[in-house]
Amino acid sequence: MSGKRTYDIAFVGLKPGEHQFSYEITDKFFQDYDEQDFTDVNATVKLNLDKKTGFFLLKFDVGGSLKVICDRCGNNLPMQLWDEFKIVVKLVDNPDEMNEQEEDPDVYYIDRNESHLHLSDWIYEFINLSIPMTRMCNDAEIGGPYCNKEVLEKLNKLRPSEDNHHSIWKDLDKFKGLEENSN
Ligand SMILES: [Zn+2]
Secondary structure, eight states: OGGGGGGEEEOTTSOSEEEEEEEEEOGGGGGGSSOOSEEEEEEEEEEEEEEOSSEEEEEEEEEEEEEEEOTTTOOEEEEEEEEEEEEEEEEESOHHHHHHHOOOTTEEEEETTOOEEEOHHHHHHHHHHHSOSOOOOOGGGTTSSSOOHHHHHHHHHHSOOHHHHHHHHHHHHHHHHHHHHHO
């Protein structure tokens, strides 16, 4: 758990105003959490921290890449991470109560006597949120660099092709023609 301390910021000593931090995140970071469904994390999380009176404005920029399992063919698929997240952290007397009541997901409360911002859970959450929803190589990627070509070809054969679709309509047209002629 000691690794998490790397992601703590002792804010008491910080001057009011903006401060920048940068964190290189790899698979090692996620060892403190449950098993992940991605690997080969190579991410940079940049933080702009604006210290105000009684609160902080935090902007996280997530960039880099990781690998997920393709939902279609099961191969490893590299994904680019790119997203930013803004949160407000307020210093209060009753943070537990306030956090429970707060409906804005971007507002957090910590104890007025707290001396550190603990970033690791936010970093964890924001990297997860940065992963694109569609974890799939695309249809056109047969022969592409990341796909399991055998699986994709089998899947394509199972699907009625565009050509078959057209010929059904052509046959229907012919059938219609016959009907009209017979009237
Ligand atoms: Zn795939």
